[in-house]
Every structure is written in C-alpha cells, then in structure tokens.
Amino acid sequence: MSGRKVGGAADVCVVGLGPTGRALAHRAMRAGLRVVAVDPRPDRLFPPTFSCWVDELPDWLPPGVIASRIEAPVVWTKSAHRIDRPYAVLSKRGLHETLALDDATVISGRARIVQAHRVELADGTEVRAATVFDTRGMPSPAKRRTASAHGIFVDEDIAAPMVKAGEGLLLDWRPENGAGPGAPPSFLYSVPLGDGTVIFEETSLGLRGGMPQHELRRRTLNRLAAHGIRLRGDEPSEAAHYPLDTPPPETGLGQVIPYGSRGGMMHPITGYCVADSLALVDTAVDAVQRGTDPVEALWPWQARLVYWMRMRGVYGLGRLTEAQAIAMFDAFFTGSPRQQRALLSAHDDYAALGGGLFMTVARTWPFRWRYDLVGWTNRNRWVGWDYGRPEPRPEPDFPGTHESETSTAP
Numbered sequence: 001m002s003g004r005k006v007g008g009a010a011d012v013c014v015v016g017l018g019p020t021g022r023a024l025a026h027r028a029m030r031a032g033l034r035v036v037a038v039d040p041r042p043d044r045l046f047p048p049t050f051s052c053w054v055d056e057l058p059d060w061l062p063p064g065v066i067a068s069r070i071e072a073p074v075v076w077t078k079s080a081h082r083i084d085r086p087y088a089v090l091s092k093r094g095l096h097e098t099l100a101l102d103d104a105t106v107i108s109g110r111a112r113i114v115q116a117h118r119v120e121l122a123d124g125t126e127v128r129a130a131t132v133f134d135t136r137g138m139p140s141p142a143k144r145r146t147a148s149a150h151g152i153f154v155d156e157d158i159a160a161p162m163v164k165a166g167e168g169l170l171l172d173w174r175p176e177n178g179a180g181p182g183a184p185p186s187f188l189y190s191v192p193l194g195d196g197t198v199i200f201e202e203t204s205l206g207l208r209g210g211m212p213q214h215e216l217r218r219r220t221l222n223r224l225a226a227h228g229i230r231l232r233g234d235e236p237s238e239a240a241h242y243p244l245d246t247p248p249p250e251t252g253l254g255q256v257i258p259y260g261s262r263g264g265m266m267h268p269i270t271g272y273c274v275a276d277s278l279a280l281v282d283t284a285v286d287a288v289q290r291g292t293d294p295v296e297a298l299w300p301w302q303a304r305l306v307y308w309m310r311m312r313g314v315y316g317l318g319r320l321t322e323a324q325a326i327a328m329f330d331a332f333f334t335g336s337p338r339q340q341r342a343l344l345s346a347h348d349d350y351a352a353l354g355g356g357l358f359m360t361v362a363r364t365w366p367f368r369w370r371y372d373l374v375g376w377t378n379r380n381r382w383v384g385w386d387y388g389r390p391e392p393r394p395e396p397d398f399p400g401t402h403e404s405e406t407s408t409a410p
Contacts, residue, residue: 013129020260021135052275067194141243146210151201177219206318214390
C-alpha cells in the first residue's frame with residue numbers, strides 16, 4: 001500500500017474516465033478548477049460504440065468527434081419511417097483527444113472507497129477534494145429492466161445489401177431475426193461507423209434481466225442471412241448488458257455526486273447516456289463553482305417528471321409482444337418532431353413528452369393491446385423465458401482468424 005495523499009487542495013475529484021467522466025474532468029479543468037481524476041486505465045480508448053443525435057452535442061465539441069453522420073436515419077415498423085434529424089456515431093479517438101486532461105492530476109488506480117470529500121484507492125492512495133463525482137459504470141443488472149445487445153462489425157462492402165454509407169437503421173422491426181411472434185421481441189440497430197465497417201446490433205430493451213448474448217447473436221446472424229450477407233467468421237463483436245432503471249440521485253450538498261449512468265442519465269427507453277451527460281457537464285461544473293448543489297441543478301422537477309414518464313414507457317416496452325411493439329412504435333413515429341424529441345432525447349420537455357406518450361397509447365391498435373402497454377395486463381409476460389443453451393460457434397472460414405469481443409459499459 002502506498003499510503004500517499006493526493007489533491008489536498010483539489011476542487012473536484014472525478015472517479016471513472018469513460019466519456020462521461022472524462023468530459024466532466026475536462027470541462028472542470030477548462031473552467032479553472034483544480035481537478036484530480038481516477039481510473040484503472042485512464043489512457044485507454046473507450047471500448048463501446050457511442051452514438052447520438054447531432055443536435056444533442058454541446059457547442060464546445062469540435063466536428064472531429066463525429067466519425068459518421070447520417071442525415072436521415074430509418075425506422076422500420078410496418079413500413080419505413082425516415083427521420084429528418086441528423087444522427088452521428090462518435091469517434092472514440094476524436095472524443096478522447098478532445099477531452100484532454102493536460103492540467104489535471106490523473107491517477108491510475110481503482111477506487112475502493114468513494115466518499116463526499118475523500119476517495120481511497122486499492123493501493124492505499126488517498127485523494128481529497130471539495131467535491132467528488134462518481135462516474136463509474138453500473139453493476140450487473142440482475143433482474144432489473146435491462147438493455148441487452150450483441151453487435152457484429154461487418155465490412156462496408158459486405159454490409160451494402162442492408163446498410164450503405166450515409167444510411168442507418170435505428171430500429172428495424174422487420175420479422176427477419178428468426179425469433180418468431182411468440183418469443184420476446186428484439187430489433188436491429190445498424191449504422192456505418194466511419195472506419196470502413198458497419199455495426200449490426202440486435203437489441204432488446206426493457207426485459208427484466210435482459211436477453212442473453214447467444215440469443216441476440218443468433219438473431220443478428222439470421223437477419224444478415226435474410227439479406228444474403230455471409231460473414232467470414234473473423235468479424236469482431238461487442239456486447240452490451242446494463243440496467244435502464246437507475247433513478248436520479250437525491251439532492252443535498254456534502255455528498256458524492258453520481259453522474260452519467262450512475263446519476264440517472266441513462267435514458268430508460270433508448271439506453272443512451274453519453275450525449276445527455278456531455279450536454280449537462282457545464283451545468284454541473286457551474287454549480288460547483290457557485291457552491292450550489294449540482295444534483296439540484298441537473299435535476300429540476302421538470303427533468304425528474306420526464307424520467308418518471310419515461311420509466312412508464314420502459315415498463316410498457318418490456319412486456320409487449322413483437323406485434324405490439326411494432327404497433328406501438330408505428331404510432332409513436334407518427335407524432336410531431338417535438339414529441340419524438342421529447343421522448344428520444346430532451347432532458348426536461350415534460351409537456352411534449354406527456355402529449356407524445358398519450359397519443360402513442362391512443363393510436364396503438366387493436367384497442368386491447370393498450371392494456372398491455374399501460375400495464376393493466378401481462379405485466380410479467382416474459383419473466384423466466386427459456387432461451388435455450390448456447391450453440392457452439394462454427395470455426396472461421398479462414399485459418400488463423402479470431403473473434404474479439406468487448407464488453408459495453410454505459
């Protein structure tokens with residue numbers, strides 16, 4: 001144990017340097033605050049793929065953080081809906097380099113104790129700061145409402161029959177994943193990443209405990225096969241499995257400030273977190289500079305009401321059949337652009353969100369399906385569903401190839 005003490009005069013300590021924590025440390029540093037940042041691997045590029053709507057990004061981020069831009073992504077329900085709102089995949093390297101920490105004290109280590117003004121690392125190092133932000137990822141969701149996804153990275157030329165450069169599928173509900181109408185539903189997410197590859201990611205949202213990776217992979221491969229796409233066998237993949245129901249923290253000065261996915265910013269319906277976290281960083285930093293409660297600044301009653309309404313949505317989504325989910329999303333994407341934004345990204349537009357949710361339920365047909373959507377029936381429809389055992393993966397077509405897999409954290 002080192003027993004050393006760091007940052008006795010620090011204004012801010014940030015624990016965790018994913019994109020959320022790194023942005024918080026970077027903007028606090030740029031604001032003139034004395035910053036200490038802690039992470040087991042502070043120089044590592046962010047493993048997961050991060051995407052967002054372009055208009056969600058704060059003005060202080062340069063264009064170089066965007067790796068791939070899609071002007072009008074598509075949602076497939078009963079038919080194709082083209083969304084006239086630019087969408088972006090973020091550049092991991094571009095974002096990492098933009099969020100430089102040159103004037104911060106960066107410590108490589110794992111936090112063992114995180115308190116309001118003190119952080120103790122596994123090696124005994126003690127960090128002191130006036131304000132401590134906890135931006136680490138979340139633990140395993142167990143049986144909580146969960147986002148689960150399995151993504152396969154495919155070369156652009158091979159992916160072209162489904163997704164070409166400049167195109168993107170945000171929600172593809174076409175019945176091509178081989179699950180059948182009587183199984184828990186999932187959809188495909190597929191976008192070009194700007195590095196010559198396209199990610200095909202079968203995704204499940206809202207199920208208690210989520211959907212296992214072997215089932216999601218099987219469904220992804222079925223979709224690709226339906227479009228005549230045959231993989232080599234050495235394509236990398238990524239996995240995602242995290243809870244969607246972490247609530248906003250309680251207000252009050254003199255406490256650890258959870259931020260990002262730990263601080264209620266994980267969107268309960270979409271599973272997105274990074275864009276909202278980036279957009280609200282300056283709000284948190286400004287509160288620290290003024291000596292007020294960052295949680296209160298980040299979570300006014302309007303934002304808490306939005307979170308509550310979105311949670312009603314994820315409860316509904318997690319009990320629908322495939323046909324019901326298609327009908328529900330088909331109804332939602334006939335709403336106004338403001339209503340769509342209120343659900344998909346706006347932090348505190350409670351009025352538009354309430355109207356959008358009401359109209360979505362009202363337009364979902366047949367009428368009896370609305371009972372499932374609002375929770376009057378089939379609340380536990382998919383609990384305990386048996387997905388079977390994983391099947392052995394076939395060997396790659398080419399000798400000497402391998403499959404890499406990264407674990408996605410919010």
